[in-house]
Amino acid sequence: MRAVYSDRHLRHDVTHETILGEEIPAYEVAERAENIRKTLEADGGFDITGPTDHGLEPILAVHDEGLVRFLETCWFEVRRQGIERKALIPDTWPNPAMFDGMGADAIDDLRASAAIAGRAGWYGLDSSTPFVAGTYNAARASVDVALTTADLVVAGEHAAYGLCRPPGHHAARALYAGYCFFNNAAIAAEAIVRSTGERVGILDVDFHHGNGTQQIFWRRGDVRYVSLHGDPDRQYPYYLGRVGETGEGEGTGENLNLPLPAGTDDEAYLAVLDRALEALLEVPGSVIVVSLGFDTFTLDPLGDFSLTAEGYHEAGRRVAATGRRLVILQEGGYHRPSLGDNARAWLRGAEGRPFA
Numbered sequence: 001m002r003a004v005y006s007d008r009h010l011r012h013d014v015t016h017e018t019i020l021g022e023e024i025p026a027y028e029v030a031e032r033a034e035n036i037r038k039t040l041e042a043d044g045g046f047d048i049t050g051p052t053d054h055g056l057e058p059i060l061a062v063h064d065e066g067l068v069r070f071l072e073t074c075w076f077e078v079r080r081q082g083i084e085r086k087a088l089i090p091d092t093w094p095n096p097a098m099f100d101g102m103g104a105d106a107i108d109d110l111r112a113s114a115a116i117a118g119r120a121g122w123y124g125l126d127s128s129t130p131f132v133a134g135t136y137n138a139a140r141a142s143v144d145v146a147l148t149t150a151d152l153v154v155a156g157e158h159a160a161y162g163l164c165r166p167p168g169h170h171a172a173r174a175l176y177a178g179y180c181f182f183n184n185a186a187i188a189a190e191a192i193v194r195s196t197g198e199r200v201g202i203l204d205v206d207f208h209h210g211n212g213t214q215q216i217f218w219r220r221g222d223v224r225y226v227s228l229h230g231d232p233d234r235q236y237p238y239y240l241g242r243v244g245e246t247g248e249g250e251g252t253g254e255n256l257n258l259p260l261p262a263g264t265d266d267e268a269y270l271a272v273l274d275r276a277l278e279a280l281l282e283v284p285g286s287v288i289v290v291s292l293g294f295d296t297f298t299l300d301p302l303g304d305f306s307l308t309a310e311g312y313h314e315a316g317r318r319v320a321a322t323g324r325r326l327v328i329l330q331e332g333g334y335h336r337p338s339l340g341d342n343a344r345a346w347l348r349g350a351e352g353r354p355f356a
């Protein structure tokens with residue numbers, strides 16, 4: 001299988017994040033992607049190449065220009081405003097209740113503060129997504145990895161894998177969140193829609209709901225989003241990911257959320273995956289973009305499912321058995337020692353190769 005990787009992810013060298021106010025070692029670290037790269041290299045069955053530069057246009061096709069400019073200039077502003085910290089993590093966010101009672105015109109006039117801490121809160125969602133000196137460069141490279149992977153599939157590969165880092169599925173049109181800055185899968189799906197004129201399905205099997213992808217395509221009839229994830233009643237991103245969220249306007253019925261209970265094992269998961277694949281096969285088109293996360297793994301420190309490498313192999317096999325061509329993009333997964341083995345198992349399954 002062709003795989004795409006860029007060492008520019010190393011510039012997003014975060015060391016800490018905060019969860020519930022406590023500073024802890026960061027989960028989304030460079031070692032994740034390096035573990036996967038090394039395992040795929042050792043396997044011998046993957047042809048790993050670098051991405052090509054796709055510029056800003058495909059990003060601006062999906063994201064708000066204000067978010068893009070914020071991410072581009074953030075670190076420059078951090079330094080210009082005399083903040084000497086190693087990472088910027090906002091602590092003030094514009095809760096909608098702050099603007100209760102204001103009219104639509106007044107709300108339209110609201111804007112991000114010039115202070116970079118206020119700007120980071122305006123475009124952010126949570127305190128677990130640190131921004132460091134190399135974040136923008138790494139996030140741009142991650143998009144190029146996704147778009148290069150999509151190019152390979154549009155050009156005829158049956159399946160290709162993009163080792164994206166940072167991940168993308170929590171990033172919405174005008175929002176960065178949950179370790180994600182640009183929504184790699186959404187940008188790839190949009191590029192495929194534009195270049196092929198076909199409808200595209202997105203299968204999100206990261207442990208968390210891909211709130212960003214859902215938001216971006218919420219009113220779109222040409223991209224169907226299907227996600228299996230930990231129920232937001234107990235898991236991040238808390239405010240989206242429920243069964244009743246099915247899309248609006250032209251997107252009515254094009255959004256399918258399949259929240260799952262704690263302890264979900266291979267057998268239960270694969271049965272729900274079959275439902276997800278049926279929903280994706282209902283729509284015409286030849287390509288599925290897969291948001292592939294391994295925080296569903298039984299030992300993952302963030303997720304609470306009980307999936308195994310054998311389960312991932314079977315999941316990859318079933319997704320490929322749809323006959324759709326696959327743009328497979330890396331999202332989360334935080335049990336670092338197992339990440340490479342889990343990715344290898346899923347991708348070998350998708351290629352019709354044995355588990356080991």
Ligand SMILES: [Zn+2]
Pocket residue numbers: 206207208293295331332333
């Ligand atoms: Zn996740």
